[in-house]
Amino acid sequence: MNQKFWQSEWFGPLLITVTAIVIVSSLNPSFLSPFNIQILLLAISVNAMIAFSQMIIIAIGQMNLSVGAIGGMAAISFGGMMEVWGIPWPIAAVLSLSIGLLAGIANGALCAYTGISAFVITLASLSIFKGINLGITEAQPFYDIPDTVKSLGNDTFLHPLPWLVLPAVAAAVLLWYLLFRLPLGRAILAVGGNEHAAALSGISVPRIVIVAHAISGLLAALAGIMLVGRLQIGQPTIGDDWLILSFAAPVIGGAILTGGHVSVAGTFLGVAIVAIITQVLVLFSIDPFLVQVVLGGLILWAVGINRYREVRAHRKIAAGAI
Amino acid sequence: MTEIFNAQGILKTFPGVKALEDVSVSLTRGSIHALLGENGAGKSTLIKVMTGVYRPDGGTMMLDGAEYEPQNTHDAIVKGIGVVHQERNLIPRFSIAENIFLEHLADQPLRRIDYPKLFQDAQRWLDLLEIDADPATPVDRLSVAKMQLVEIAKALSLNSKILMLDEPTASLTPHETDTLFGILRRLRDDGASLVFVSHKLEEVQEICDSVTVLRDGQNACESRRLDELGRQDIVRLMIGRSEMIPDWVARDRAEGQPVLELSNVSTKLGHKAVDLKVHKGEIVGLYGLVGAGRSELAKAVLGKFEITDGEVLVNGISAKINSVADAVGRYRIGYVSEDRKSEGLVLIHSVLENVGIPIWRRLSQFGGFLTNGTVRKHTVPFIQKLEVRTPSLEQQVGNLSGGNQQKISVAKWLAAEAQVLIIDEPSVGIDIKTKAYLHELIRELSDTGTAILLITSDMPEMIALADRIVVMNEYAVMGGFNNTRDYTEMSEGIMGLIQGDETAAA
Numbered sequence: 001m002n003q004k005f006w007q008s009e010w011f012g013p014l015l016i017t018v019t020a021i022v023i024v025s026s027l028n029p030s031f032l033s034p035f036n037i038q039i040l041l042l043a044i045s046v047n048a049m050i051a052f053s054q055m056i057i058i059a060i061g062q063m064n065l066s067v068g069a070i071g072g073m074a075a076i077s078f079g080g081m082m083e084v085w086g087i088p089w090p091i092a093a094v095l096s097l098s099i100g101l102l103a104g105i106a107n108g109a110l111c112a113y114t115g116i117s118a119f120v121i122t123l124a125s126l127s128i129f130k131g132i133n134l135g136i137t138e139a140q141p142f143y144d145i146p147d148t149v150k151s152l153g154n155d156t157f158l159h160p161l162p163w164l165v166l167p168a169v170a171a172a173v174l175l176w177y178l179l180f181r182l183p184l185g186r187a188i189l190a191v192g193g194n195e196h197a198a199a200l201s202g203i204s205v206p207r208i209v210i211v212a213h214a215i216s217g218l219l220a221a222l223a224g225i226m227l228v229g230r231l232q233i234g235q236p237t238i239g240d241d242w243l244i245l246s247f248a249a250p251v252i253g254g255a256i257l258t259g260g261h262v263s264v265a266g267t268f269l270g271v272a273i274v275a276i277i278t279q280v281l282v283l284f285s286i287d288p289f290l291v292q293v294v295l296g297g298l299i300l301w302a303v304g305i306n307r308y309r310e311v312r313a314h315r316k317i318a319a320g321a322i
Numbered sequence: 323m324t325e326i327f328n329a330q331g332i333l334k335t336f337p338g339v340k341a342l343e344d345v346s347v348s349l350t351r352g353s354i355h356a357l358l359g360e361n362g363a364g365k366s367t368l369i370k371v372m373t374g375v376y377r378p379d380g381g382t383m384m385l386d387g388a389e390y391e392p393q394n395t396h397d398a399i400v401k402g403i404g405v406v407h408q409e410r411n412l413i414p415r416f417s418i419a420e421n422i423f424l425e426h427l428a429d430q431p432l433r434r435i436d437y438p439k440l441f442q443d444a445q446r447w448l449d450l451l452e453i454d455a456d457p458a459t460p461v462d463r464l465s466v467a468k469m470q471l472v473e474i475a476k477a478l479s480l481n482s483k484i485l486m487l488d489e490p491t492a493s494l495t496p497h498e499t500d501t502l503f504g505i506l507r508r509l510r511d512d513g514a515s516l517v518f519v520s521h522k523l524e525e526v527q528e529i530c531d532s533v534t535v536l537r538d539g540q541n542a543c544e545s546r547r548l549d550e551l552g553r554q555d556i557v558r559l560m561i562g563r564s565e566m567i568p569d570w571v572a573r574d575r576a577e578g579q580p581v582l583e584l585s586n587v588s589t590k591l592g593h594k595a596v597d598l599k600v601h602k603g604e605i606v607g608l609y610g611l612v613g614a615g616r617s618e619l620a621k622a623v624l625g626k627f628e629i630t631d632g633e634v635l636v637n638g639i640s641a642k643i644n645s646v647a648d649a650v651g652r653y654r655i656g657y658v659s660e661d662r663k664s665e666g667l668v669l670i671h672s673v674l675e676n677v678g679i680p681i682w683r684r685l686s687q688f689g690g691f692l693t694n695g696t697v698r699k700h701t702v703p704f705i706q707k708l709e710v711r712t713p714s715l716e717q718q719v720g721n722l723s724g725g726n727q728q729k730i731s732v733a734k735w736l737a738a739e740a741q742v743l744i745i746d747e748p749s750v751g752i753d754i755k756t757k758a759y760l761h762e763l764i765r766e767l768s769d770t771g772t773a774i775l776l777i778t779s780d781m782p783e784m785i786a787l788a789d790r791i792v793v794m795n796e797y798a799v800m801g802g803f804n805n806t807r808d809y810t811e812m813s814e815g816i817m818g819l820i821q822g823d824e825t826a827a828a
Contacts, residue, residue, distance in 0.1 A: 187682065190668055193670050194669065196665040197667055197668050200626075204647045256670070
């Protein structure tokens with residue numbers, strides 16, 4: 001892009017992130033201790049995956065309320081397969097990812113071919129997937145998680161970088177490559193920007209919708225599996241609290257909720273901001289429930305900025321038309 | 323007759339375009355005034371200035387002896403200028419009565435609505451406008467004509483001093499139009515001041531008393547009595563013919579294998595046994611009134627609507643087009659939509675991305691991924707060729723002028739190397755200069771061998787560009803003839819075909 005970097009949508013979040021790090025670390029040097037960085041990166045890695053799974057749906061101008069339910073279903077499948085059937089963890093992981101992928105494809109196919117809004121479809125599938133989760137687990141966690149998985153979910157490969165950073169970074173790079181370098185990704189953004197125009201330019205809209213939901217399901221499942229490693233337990237409640245974060249991070253990162261515009265870097269920074277705020281509240285022993293309040297405020301602030309940009313752009317459009 | 327409204331020297335500019343320049347209009351009580359002009363002449367801008375959508379950049383308006391400066395649309399309504407828009411503005415599931423009195427259902431927001439009284443009040447308006455319906459009927463159960471009358475009732479119930487009707491007959495049958503005209507005449511005789519905006523000159527001559535014609539954002543004539551003007555005079559005022567129709571020679575390119583051929587095509591939407599051929603390098607103009615089924619036919623060819631009978635042939639071979647992706651990818655048929663903003667372009671994306679959409683897949687076929695460099699190489703030549711005026715290739719197309727947006731819509735299909743290009747109403751909302759440029763471009767494009775199907779309701783545009791003119795009416799082809807480029811002969815031929823007069827096709 002030719003625009004100056006300080007005009008890009010990720011510059012604001014970057015500025016906030018850097019400022020927050022500087023201020024917080026000067027007030028409390030332990031913020032930048034290797035251990036704290038490790039904790040921070042663990043949270044960011046999982047949350048980034050959650051945010052990406054929503055971001056890809058925002059890109060096509062829809063929403064996926066079932067990201068948490070898919071993640072939870074994949075997580076307990078992962079835990080259950082290892083504990084109950086004794087399946088080796090890599091195979092269990094692949095199978096659980098496939099479950100997420102299929103769940104996403106189901107969402108996408110319903111959205112693409114019924115003409116019902118994604119909101120309603122994913123609201124219904126949220127309930128279905130969560131119900132399956134609770135039916136399988138009877139609301140009891142799976143405790144028997146292999147040590148390798150626990151280690152991958154918490155330890156570092158290069159101090160203070162935890163293993164979990166690797167899938168998060170890989171997902172970010174691949175998503176960027178997809179959205180900005182592959183025709184498929186360009187088509188995803190075109191559909192989100194103007195479905196009719198995309199269709200009349202020869203893009204198969206139903207196919208794109210299904211692909212986006214499939215990617216969303218896959219990423220949500222990946223987040224669920226990573227969380228099993230990190231929590232060292234196959235919790236049925238995994239995914240219950242993802243929804244707000246999944247929207248907050250892309251929106252803070254400059255995504256337009258009506259579709260057609262998302263930023264991978266911005267979303268990543270959105271996740272970082274949320275993680276830093278959470279950490280700060282813990283470090284200064286402020287009531288963690290305040291996180292929810294701050295998160296809500298951040299969403300309003302970010303949407304407000306996007307809305308302002310939109311209105312300004314629309315005014316230009318209106319003024320340019322006869 | 324007393325004057326009720328007067329506008330003097332209205333100026334309205336948009337970036338790069340003077341939409342209105344020194345425009346004046348005067349309206350009198352008890353008369354029906356026609357506002358005429360081609361697409362893009364400034365009619366809609368003038369209506370928007372009068373109804374408070376836009377603030378004029380210069381000039382004065384007087385309404386009923388007082389200065390009139392509407393702050394917004396609501397203000398305009400309160401001050402007494404009502405509009406019935408071309409699109410319906412009713413709330414579908416609400417009753418007729420609720421729609422008529424939508425802005426004042428009760429005296430206070432929290433007061434219970436007195437439905438019996440509401441229905442009773444509505445009945446008065448229904449009687450006045452001779453609408454045969456129960457005021458409690460939801461409006462979505464009404465015919466289009468009745469909905470239109472309900473909108474008129476709504477505007478009148480707000481004590482409008484002036485009622486503007488934008489293309490009120492566009493979706494009415496001749497019989498419904500007669501009924502509407504009867505009602506409009508009665509309203510006029512009761513002292514109302516009506517403004518009638520239409521493309522149909524017969525109707526204007528039938529019902530209007532005076533006329534203002536706009537051309538290129540200026541007055542071609544101001545508030546003249548219609549009985550002093552003949553039909554030819556009005557047409558001349560509207561199109562300023564000499565400048566509009568370039569001095570090109572008539573061509574006959576209907577030879578050899580047609581690139582696109584529709585044989586006996588019927589569609590789910592109601593097209594009946596349509597036959598149509600477009601040859602290499604030929605421009606076939608598809609003329610018809612709004613609602614004749616032309617854009618719908620184009621979209622059926624593109625695979626958006628189902629073809630129930632007959633077949634589409636591309637280069638003589640039966641084409642299986644199940645989706646637009648097939649049409650674009652396999653048969654290289656491009657479509658420039660009449661509605662750039664909602665169907666043609668991704669407004670929030672850049673120039674480069676909009677032009678690149680149809681070729682992304684092709685460009686990445688071998689290497690796997692797209693680089694900005696590759697996309698640029700295959701799009702920039704066309705963007706330059708069309709002289710798209712943009713600060714940069716990264717500019718959002720939503721920020722460009724209508725003319726430049728249209729150039730981008732065309733550039734996209736040049737980049738895609740379309741062998742058939744369907745162009746739907748290319749000059750809606752673009753300035754005269756760009757329009758002339760687009761015409762040259764379309765002509766040039768046909769010279770390079772592209773088969774072009776031009777859909778337009780703009781008669782001069784049709785006669786300027788088409789090699790062959792095909793006329794559609796009510797989802798069927800009425801006939802066609804070669805374009806001799808003689809305006810009078812051609813326009814009469816077209817009108818004759820629309821009215822079903824076979825002899826005019828000679």
